[in-house]
Structures are given as structure tokens and as C-alpha cells.
Amino acid sequence: MNRKKIILLLGLLILNFLWGFKILAAENLGVKSHLTIEDMYLKSPSYSLDYKRLKSLQKEYSKNVKGIYINFWTLSHPKKRKRIIKAINESSLNSIVIDLKDINGYTPFASAPLKEFSYNLNSQELKTLISNWQKQGIYVIGRIAVFKDGALALQNSNYALKYIIDAGEKFSIIDSTKWTNPYSEEVWNYNINIAQEMAGLGLDEIQFDYIRFPTLSNNSKLVFRADPRLSRVEAIVSFLKKAKQDLDRYNIIISADLFGLTTTANDDLGIGQDIKKIAKEVDYISPMLYPSHYSEGIYGIKDPAANPYQIIYNSLTDAQEKLGANTKKIRPWLQDFSIYHIYSQKEIKAQIKAVEDKNISSWLLWNPKCIYTIEALMPERKEINNES
Numbered sequence: 001m002n003r004k005k006i007i008l009l010l011g012l013l014i015l016n017f018l019w020g021f022k023i024l025a026a027e028n029l030g031v032k033s034h035l036t037i038e039d040m041y042l043k044s045p046s047y048s049l050d051y052k053r054l055k056s057l058q059k060e061y062s063k064n065v066k067g068i069y070i071n072f073w074t075l076s077h078p079k080k081r082k083r084i085i086k087a088i089n090e091s092s093l094n095s096i097v098i099d100l101k102d103i104n105g106y107t108p109f110a111s112a113p114l115k116e117f118s119y120n121l122n123s124q125e126l127k128t129l130i131s132n133w134q135k136q137g138i139y140v141i142g143r144i145a146v147f148k149d150g151a152l153a154l155q156n157s158n159y160a161l162k163y164i165i166d167a168g169e170k171f172s173i174i175d176s177t178k179w180t181n182p183y184s185e186e187v188w189n190y191n192i193n194i195a196q197e198m199a200g201l202g203l204d205e206i207q208f209d210y211i212r213f214p215t216l217s218n219n220s221k222l223v224f225r226a227d228p229r230l231s232r233v234e235a236i237v238s239f240l241k242k243a244k245q246d247l248d249r250y251n252i253i254i255s256a257d258l259f260g261l262t263t264t265a266n267d268d269l270g271i272g273q274d275i276k277k278i279a280k281e282v283d284y285i286s287p288m289l290y291p292s293h294y295s296e297g298i299y300g301i302k303d304p305a306a307n308p309y310q311i312i313y314n315s316l317t318d319a320q321e322k323l324g325a326n327t328k329k330i331r332p333w334l335q336d337f338s339i340y341h342i343y344s345q346k347e348i349k350a351q352i353k354a355v356e357d358k359n360i361s362s363w364l365l366w367n368p369k370c371i372y373t374i375e376a377l378m379p380e381r382k383e384i385n386n387e388s
Helices: 003-029 037-041 051-062 078-090 123-135 150-155 185-199 232-250 275-279 308-329 345-357
Strands: 066-070 095-101 139-145 160-167 170-180 205-209 222-224 253-259 284-288 333-335 363-366
Touching: 066 078, 066 139, 078 095, 095 185, 123 139, 139 185, 150 160, 150 170, 185 205, 185 232, 205 232, 232 253, 232 275, 253 275, 275 284, 275 308, 284 308, 284 333, 308 345, 333 345, 345 363
Parallel strands: 066 095, 066 363, 095 139, 139 205, 205 253, 253 284, 333 363
Antiparallel strands: 160 170, 160 222
């Protein structure tokens, strides 16, 4: 063995030792760590990176997600980003959900109609941000609002959801200006192409939101123009099947956001969401269990907003009964905003306790303004045990 090979071998041994020491120290101090071992070895000509192994480790991270959502505005402004990341690093949080396509169709990717009007971050800048966050131990989820997309609906009426206005003997068909057509394979492909671009940023997970039809009031004269080939539920499930198939080569976790009532309802709520069928197609499901969004009297609770523990606990009980073995895929959205009732540390902690009492280890917090009750999420400090 020549001198260069000996030096290289010794260097790798030292790096291994330092890496192990760093992880041990971090665990003792309660500091977060992430999959930065790739950065240590990727440039080594003698090291072959095992992406299947990384995928396995990524799966382990995904089982214990405690995250918050940040919108375009926050993501695009350095000071606001820095404040959010600081809060994550100082709290029990370990994950972030970032908007990469919102309900207006805003996205940083060139394939989208509103790209030029949306972001002041390009793909390379996003990739760098995501990598830096992961090195700090933050699990990064990219959110894509699928069928609610005003930009695409207005760009091409063929992609818009069609409504039929029933006026007795006469009826007319109008195009939605806010919703695309969940039956359309062209719309599916458009969103999947964006999801593939998102996967290329190095995200840990892609989260599909607005995988549904719009809600209509009980007295609405509008009805959806149906596709005889597919029911509403079949349209949503078929999209997710295709997305899973087309994203498979990226080795990325896939999750889906659902209406909170899907945990309890016996039908698709008129929006095409069947929690049992959707759970079969994704790695995680995130029902939006916001107590303020529940009607008076549900689960026998007069004021749902004022009783967050009971709402979350009952919703998750119903979900677990429905899902059986797929209960492990539940990762609920919780409420950190005030409607009908002021939400403070007490309400945030009550929701998290309900999740934990149902033996679920992951949750996400939603605040549309990205102003979170971080004081409710501060962990107990770990003491270093100096005994041998």
C-alpha cells in the first residue's frame, strides 16, 4: 500500500471517529442532527453512496415529525426565514413545511404560469436553503396545492373545473376561475411535473394539499360536471396512484392533506376524499383537525373551538378505527391560530397531548400568518450525565 492510500485511509478513519463523537455529543446535549454523512463522503472516489440506506434513514426521520408551515412571503424574506429557523432550533420542533405551489398557482418553477410573478428565490437558492436546514437537523417538506390553482384554470379553460348551472329546463356550463379539473390527466401531469422538480431540490418529503373537489353549499345551484369514467373518489385516488408511480425513482416520502371530518364521515363529503383509500397510496396522511372548524355539537361538544383536546382525541379515535394497520400513517395538522376562541399555550399543549395520548408521535402546526406559539413548544432541557 503506497503512502497516499495510507494517508487517505487514516483520514477516513479519523473522520469516522469525529463523526461518531459529534453525534454522541449532540445526543447528550439534546442537539438535533441530520443526514449530513452524505456531505462527508459523496466526493470521495472510493465511496459508493447507498441511497436505499439513506431512504431507510429518511423513513425513520419521517416517523417523528413535529413541524410548522411557512408561506411564500416568509420563505422569500431572509429575516423572517431566520426567525422561523431560530424558533425551530430552540424548540421541540424538527420539521418545516414550505409552500412550493400555493392555491393561486405561485411557484418558483419555470413550468408554471405565475412563475415570474411569484418568487424572489430561484431553484438553486431553494436547494441551498433546504440543504442548510437539513444539516441543522430539520426535516423539510414541500407543500403543493394541487387542484385549487387559479393560474392554471385561467390560463387554459380546458383545465378548469366545469360547473353545471341547473335552471329547470335549461342549464349552462361555466368554468371555474379558481379550481382545475380533478378528472383531467393533463392537470395531474402538470402537478406531477412540478412535484418532480420539487423532488430535485433535495426535499425529504412532498405533501399534496387540495387533493379534492371544492365544497359547495347545500343550497347551491351549481353541480360538478362529472366524468362518466371516474367517481370523485376514484379521480383523487387515481391522481395519487400516478403521482406515487412517477415519483418513485426520486425515493421521496409522499403525504396528503385531508379535511378533518374525513376521520369521522362515512362518505367522501362531496369532495372526493376517502381517508381509507387515500391512506393506501401515500406514506402519511394529515387530516386538518382544527377545532375552530368543527360545528357545534360534534362529538357532543357544544363549543369545539374551546375544547381542543376533546376534538383532537375524538377525531383521532375515529381515524384509528377506520385505518387499522394504516394508523401509523396519521400525522395530523393542529391549530395555532384564533377563530371563535383565543389560542394560547394551553390550547396548543392540549392538542399535542391528545395526539400523544392516542400514541401518535407526529404532528404539524398551522398558522396562515406563520406566527407560532413557540413558548408552548419549548422542550425540557436534558442534563448531561457525567457519571461513568
